[in-house]
Every structure is written in structure tokens, then in C-alpha cells.
Amino acid sequence: MSTEPGGPEAVPTSRAVRSGIRFDHVSVRYGDLTVLDALDLTVEPGEVLALLGPSGSGKTTALRAVAGFVRPSGGRVLIGGQDVTDLPPHRRGIGMVVQQYALFPHLRVDQNVAFGLKAQRSPRAGIPGRVAEALEMTGMAGYARRYPRELSGGQQQRVAIARALAIRPGVLLLDEPLSALDAQLRSGMLAELARLHRELPDVSILYVTHDQIEALTLADRIAVMDKARLQDCGTPQDLYRRPRTEFTASFVGSANLLPVRVAGEGALRFGDAVVRAAELPKGAVEGAEATMCVRPHALRLAAEGAAGGAANALRGTVTGVQWRGSTHRLLVDSGGHEIRADVGDLRQPPAVGATVTLAFDPEDTVLLPAGVGTERPLLERV
Numbered sequence: 112m113s114t115e116p117g118g119p120e121a122v123p124t125s126r127a128v129r130s131g132i133r134f135d136h137v138s139v140r141y142g143d144l145t146v147l148d149a150l151d152l153t154v155e156p157g158e159v160l161a162l163l164g165p166s167g168s169g170k171t172t173a174l175r176a177v178a179g180f181v182r183p184s185g186g187r188v189l190i191g192g193q194d195v196t197d198l199p200p201h202r203r204g205i206g207m208v209v210q211q212y213a214l215f216p217h218l219r220v221d222q223n224v225a226f227g228l229k230a231q232r233s234p235r236a237g238i239p240g241r242v243a244e245a246l247e248m249t250g251m252a253g254y255a256r257r258y259p260r261e262l263s264g265g266q267q268q269r270v271a272i273a274r275a276l277a278i279r280p281g282v283l284l285l286d287e288p289l290s291a292l293d294a295q296l297r298s299g300m301l302a303e304l305a306r307l308h309r310e311l312p313d314v315s316i317l318y319v320t321h322d323q324i325e326a327l328t329l330a331d332r333i334a335v336m337d338k339a340r341l342q343d344c345g346t347p348q349d350l351y352r353r354p355r356t357e358f359t360a361s362f363v364g365s366a367n368l369l370p371v372r373v374a375g376e377g378a379l380r381f382g383d384a385v386v387r388a389a390e391l392p393k394g395a396v397e398g399a400e401a402t403m404c405v406r407p408h409a410l411r412l413a414a415e416g417a418a419g420g421a422a423n424a425l426r427g428t429v430t431g432v433q434w435r436g437s438t439h440r441l442l443v444d445s446g447g448h449e450i451r452a453d454v455g456d457l458r459q460p461p462a463v464g465a466t467v468t469l470a471f472d473p474e475d476t477v478l479l480p481a482g483v484g485t486e487r488p489l490l491e492r493v
């Protein structure tokens with residue numbers, strides 16, 4: 112599949128497929144309500160970008176703006192470098208899959224898959240071959256003459272994906288495509304989607320989800336949305352290890368967010384304890400507030416009263432113990448804050464009420480701007 116850009120009037124064909132998406136300051140308003148606020152974001156050709164965020168954060172609106180079903184009140188949408196803001200959906204060269212499959216119940220599987228090709232006025236002679244190709248890719252070649260009611264949910268979703276792929280799109284839009292499936296099917300389909308992506312290395316995929324496992328598994332990069340705005344964007348590893356806001360830290364993986372104060376000499380104070388972070392914000396003045404993010408799995412149990420080496424140590428009282436198979440999750444009250452620690456290989460977990468010392472390394476911390484709000488930019492790091 113090529114990424115050759117077409118002219119402004121070009122209808123995508125198998126030879127001129129446009130890939131890559133750019134949101135250029137895209138806003139969407141309904142009356143007084145801004146549901147997408149000046150979104151600037153690029154999905155490269157061949158990239159899977161997950162839009163991750165809570166319900167109502169504007170993810171679907173962003174996707175529908177690319178599809179052409181929502182008209183931006185400001186900004187431009189570009190596909191393959193071409194401004195498509197004024198193009199109707201069927202001229203944009205996109206394939207789209209939504210949560211509820213949206214298959215035509217009165218059409219057979221092959222007719223459903225052929226639908227987009229016919230709507231696009233593809234040459235008739237080529238349609239059966241394209242349908243067969245798309246069904247083959249999604250493992251549905253043996254079901255071409257069935258009706259949707261004769262298929263399971265997972266199979267229907269494969270047909271919906273085949274229908275989206277049949278037009279050989281440069282851009283594939285997936286809106287919570289797995290959320291109607293049960294957990295086991297979902298994990299199988301995740302692997303299938305990853306395989307499809309490898310087979311379609313030039314297609315840009317925009318994947319809307321509120322499920323962080325889907326985003327972490329599939330995406331090359333994740334864009335985190337909240338309250339109509341892009342909060343953060345980066346590789347899954349980046350967002351997990353170096354979140355820029357409290358919102359990202361707690362939405363991508365789980366996080367302990369500890370309120371700390373700069374205590375001078377590179378040290379921080381958390382309640383009565385003195386702790387150290389990997390880096391302090393540039394120009395951080397004594398007494399300044401920040402939030403220290405430390406992941407539950409970065410905490411370990413230390414011998415009572417001693418963390419050892421250069422590690423941070425927090426004393427606290429165990430308020431809960433949850434066994435999670437490979438780890439125990441300990442809930443520890445330290446100075447009135449609940450700290451979650453996921454500790455592995457504990458033959459004898461501490462009892463509720465016991466006093467423990469939790470240790471963690473400065474390298475496993477990230478300092479964030481203080482406060483629950485996500486508006487403030489990250490303090491510059493040294």
C-alpha cells in the first residue's frame with residue numbers, strides 16, 4: 112500500500128492511498144459546550160495511536176472529526192497531508208469500525224464487506240477479489256455466505272473489520288472495537304489486531320478506547336484525553352515511566368501520588384519523612400509543593416526501620432492485604448496517606464495493623480506539579 116498523496120479532489124484508489132492524520136488545532140463545540148478543545152495531534156503513516164481517556168473526554172468526537180461525521184468549529188483535519196475538513200466521509204479513504212459492529216442484518220457477510228466498495232464506486236470486476244482478500248485477512252473466509260445473525264459477536268466484529276479493510280484504507284478508525292466482546296475474546300482480538308497492523312504497515316490507525324490494557328498493548332503512542340483536551344502524548348513506556356501530569360500517572364497504570372515539599376539540598380519532605388527523587392524541578396525553592404509519583408510495584412518491604420543503601424523509606428501501618436496471585440497488594444497508611452505496594456514473593460504477608468517500612472529507589476519516582484488539576488505545565492526538570 113503506498114502513501115502517495117492524492118490531489119484535493121482525489122478519490123483514494125488502491126494506487127493512491129493517503130495515510131497519516133493531522134489534527135491542526137481542531138475544536139468541536141455544541142452550543143456553549145466545547146467537547147474538543149484545540150486538539151493538535153499527528154498520527155504518522157503506519158502508526159497506531161490510541162486515544163485514551165475517561166467517558167466524555169472527547170475521544171469519539173476526535174475520531175468522528177477525522178471520519179467527517181462531525182464538523183470542527185475550528186481548525187483543520189489533514190489526511191495524507193491533504194486538508195479533508197470539507198470533504199465528505201466517503202471521499203476521505205478511511206475505514207471505520209465501531210463498538211456495535213453495525214452490519215446490515217439483511218445482507219450476507221460477503222455483501223456486507225462489498226458494501227463500502229460499491230459505495231465508493233470501485234470497479235465491479237475487482238470487488239469479489241477484494242472481498243475475498245479482506246475476509247481472508249480477518250479469518251472469515253469460510254463465512255462469506257452467512258448472515259450476521261448466524262455469527263458470534265467476535266465473528267461479527269471480524270466482518271466489520273473486513274468491511275473497513277476492503278476499501279484498502281490509508282486510515283483505519285477503530286472506536287472501542289472490542290468493548291462489546293467478553294474478556295477472553297477481547298484478548299484474542301487484540302492479538303489479531305496487532306497481527307493485522309503488521310500486515311498493513313502503511314495504514315495509520317486511530318484507536319479510541321478507555322481501556323489502558325488495549326492502549327498499552329496495541330499502540331505505538333498513546334494520547335491521553337481529559338475534559339476535551341489532550342493531556343499527554345507519548346509511547347506507552349514513556350507515559351508509564353515519565354508521566355507529565357497526575358492525571359496521566361493515575362490513568363496509565365496505577366500510581367501513588369504523594370504530596371511532598373522541597374526541603375533543600377535535593378531532599379523532599381513527605382510528612383515527617385525525608386525522601387529523594389531522581390530529579391528535582393529546576394529552580395525549585397525550599398517549601399515548594401510537588402507530587403511524587405511512585406508505582407505500586409516499585410515499592411518493597413524493608414527490614415523494620417531500615418530501607419538500606421540510598422533507598423527512600425516510609426513507615427506505616429498495614430490497613431489491608433489483597434492476594435493477587437503473583438503479588439500481594441499491601442495497603443499502608445503512612446502519615447494519613449494510603450500507599451499501595453505490590454510486593455511479590457511474600458510467603459508470609461504482614462498482618463493488618465502491623466508496622467512496616469516500605470522502600471523505593473529515587474530512580475523509580477517522578478516529580479509532578481502539585482495538585483489534582485492537570486492544567487499546569489510540567490515544571491522544567493534539571
Ligand SMILES: Nc1ncnc2c1ncn2[C@@H]1O[C@H](COP(=O)(O)OP(=O)(O)OP(=O)(O)O)[C@@H](O)[C@H]1O
Nearest residue numbers: 141144146164165166167168169170171172173321
Ligand atoms: N451531538 C452532540 N450534541 C451535544 N453534545 C454532544 C454530542 N456528541 C457528543 N457530545 C458531548 O461531547 C462530549 C464528548 O463526547 P465523546 O463521545 O467524544 O466522548 P468520549 O470520550 O468518546 O466518551 P465515551 O468513552 O463515553 O464514548 C460528551 O460530554 C458528550 O455528551
